[in-house]
Amino acid sequence: xxxxxxxxxxxxxxxxxxxxxxxxxxxxxxxxxxxxxxxxxxxxxxxxxxxxxxxxxxxxxxxxxxxxxxxxxxxxxxxxxxxxxxxxxxxxxxxxxxxxxxxxxxxxxxxxxxxxxxxxxxxxxxxxxxxxxxxxxxxxxxxxxxxxxxxxxxxxxxxxxxxxxxxxxxxxxxxxxxxxxxxxxxxxxxxxxxxxxxxxxxxxxxxxxxxxxxxxxxxxxxxxxxxxxxxxxxxxxxxxxxxxxxxxxxxxxxxxxxxxxxxxxxxxxx
Ligand code: PEP
Numbered sequence: 001x002x003x004x005x006x007x008x009x010x011x012x013x014x015x016x017x018x019x020x021x022x023x024x025x026x027x028x029x030x031x032x033x034x035x036x037x038x039x040x041x042x043x044x045x046x047x048x049x050x051x052x053x054x055x056x057x058x059x060x061x062x063x064x065x066x067x068x069x070x071x072x073x074x075x076x077x078x079x080x081x082x083x084x085x086x087x088x089x090x091x092x093x094x095x096x097x098x099x100x101x102x103x104x105x106x107x108x109x110x111x112x113x114x115x116x117x118x119x120x121x122x123x124x125x126x127x128x129x130x131x132x133x134x135x136x137x138x139x140x141x142x143x144x145x146x147x148x149x150x151x152x153x154x155x156x157x158x159x160x161x162x163x164x165x166x167x168x169x170x171x172x173x174x175x176x177x178x179x180x181x182x183x184x185x186x187x188x189x190x191x192x193x194x195x196x197x198x199x200x201x202x203x204x205x206x207x208x209x210x211x212x213x214x215x216x217x218x219x220x221x222x223x224x225x226x227x228x229x230x231x232x233x234x235x236x237x238x239x240x241x242x243x244x245x246x247x248x249x250x251x252x253x254x255x256x257x258x259x260x261x262x263x264x265x266x267x268x269x270x
Contacts, residue, residue: 024242024269025182025226025249027143028059028256029083029111039065043072045259051077051266055249058109059256060143063097066105081109081143084117087130099138110135111251113145113169115188125168133172136180143251144169145230147186159205163212178217182226184251185209190231192253196241202229203244210246235264242269 034042039061051057058079061069069080086096102110112135113128128144135142146165148158162185170178185205190197197205206227214222229241230251241247255261 022242024055025228026055026057026262026266026269027081027109027184027228027249027251028262029114029230029251029253030059030061030257031083031116031253032062033257034062034065036065036068039068040072042257042259043068046078046263047072047076049259049263051263052270053077055266055269057266060109060111063102066102066107070106079108081107081111081140083111083114085110085131087127087134099134099140102140103138107140109141109143109182111143111145111184113165115145115147115149115186115191119188125165125171128169129172132169132181136173136177141180141182143182143184143228145184145186145251147188147191147231149188153187153189159208162205162209163216166209166212167216175217175221179221179224182228182248183209183213184228184230186230186251192232194232196232196237197229199240199244202241202247206244206246233265235261235268238265239268 056079057077058081059069060081060083063082063084066080066082073080082102084097085099085102086093088098089100090098112131113123117123132142132144144166146162148161152158152161166183170181187197189195206229209227210222213225216222226248227246228249228251229244229247230253232254233241233250233252234255238250241250252265255265
């Protein structure tokens, strides 16, 4: 047996040990996709599927389909959340959805700060922090997305940019409430492009972010905040990415649209 074979065997054992013991958050972000019929068929496939007890499964569909999730996932341990809302209780905000409405449909999670909301809809850290605050007030878990674009990546300072997205996004909540937030690191250059950050890039960044969280919010809080990775995650690369240090789970766009691949991702992480 040569050195390569031995390394392969050791690696396989490490992979299996990590997969068996670590629980992961697996969150699907459907964006503006699917018809009512497609949603029904997806829900039929997953409502009867046993995802096991280890991982937490969450899906964020377009808001008009939330009623179907409430109806069809009543007896399932799959949870669901919103992709967007407006950070006011109610009022003259034509076209918007409030957090109370999300609660009415049983949402337990909501995505905030997704790069598409930041770049297409001009949402800034200041506005995002208002969304985080109202979610915390209403007992909905914020999934705060952060991420750099390719130009920023070329600049060493991009790590500081990401840390600022976190601290400004969380500026309106108390230190204790920071422990209720999930953070998703999603490099913009890897979202929907098919190009994934390598496991070592993800690991380097997650270690940096973990250190930042511990320094900024204290080790009790900072060490436990879930840190997800997102950006072209699929069944073929999720295993390697899961091995990167400090990865608590994944925010998945494209590969979450197909029930089979979504289930496969959970199987791999089980
Ligand atoms: C996303 O939308 O958050 C995302 C990561 O998309 P994809 O998996 O398609 O890159």
